[in-house]
Amino acid sequence: MSLLEQNTFICPVELALKAIAGKWKPAILWELASGAKRFNELQGAMPGISHKVLNQQLTQLQRDGMVMHHGAELELHAGYALTPLGETLRPSLDALAQWGKLHGER
Numbered sequence: 001m002s003l004l005e006q007n008t009f010i011c012p013v014e015l016a017l018k019a020i021a022g023k024w025k026p027a028i029l030w031e032l033a034s035g036a037k038r039f040n041e042l043q044g045a046m047p048g049i050s051h052k053v054l055n056q057q058l059t060q061l062q063r064d065g066m067v068m069h070h071g072a073e074l075e076l077h078a079g080y081a082l083t084p085l086g087e088t089l090r091p092s093l094d095a096l097a098q099w100g101k102l103h104g105e106r
Contacts, residue, residue, distance in 0.1 A: 019064060020089070024049055024057045029082070030097070032067060033090050036081035061086070 009015040020026050024046065031037055031045050043054050058080060061067035066086035071078050082089075 016092070019066070022057065024053060025061060026093070026096070028054075028057055028061065029066065029086065029089055030093055032080060032082045032086065033093055036070070036079045038079040042080065 009018065020029060027046050027049075028042060031042055037045070039054070039058075042058075043049060043051065046054070049057075058067060058069075062069065065083055066089065067080055068083045069078075069080055
């Protein structure tokens with residue numbers, strides 16, 4: 001059962017935040033928004049994340065349907081990419097990034 005299926009939520013914002021909650025999930029989704037990445041590319045783009053934690057976060061994002069792992073048998077190299085559901089987060093991630101740029105110095 002995915003995270004999104006097992007809880008009752010007070011409002012839609014709470015549901016959305018629960019889906020991407022954590023220190024690393026937003027960064028992973030942000031990195032994958034620019035295209036598929038291999039595990040080591042993701043880890044290199046996020047200094048401080050351990051192999052174990054990255055693996056756990058990717059597993060949770062896959063379970064919740066936002067990220068997929070594709071193998072070398074596809075046209076792309078083996079790696080991770082956003083699913084169609086994950087792609088729907090791009091405008092929200094862009095809006096959060098814009099907010100961070102505007103208000104990050106406070």
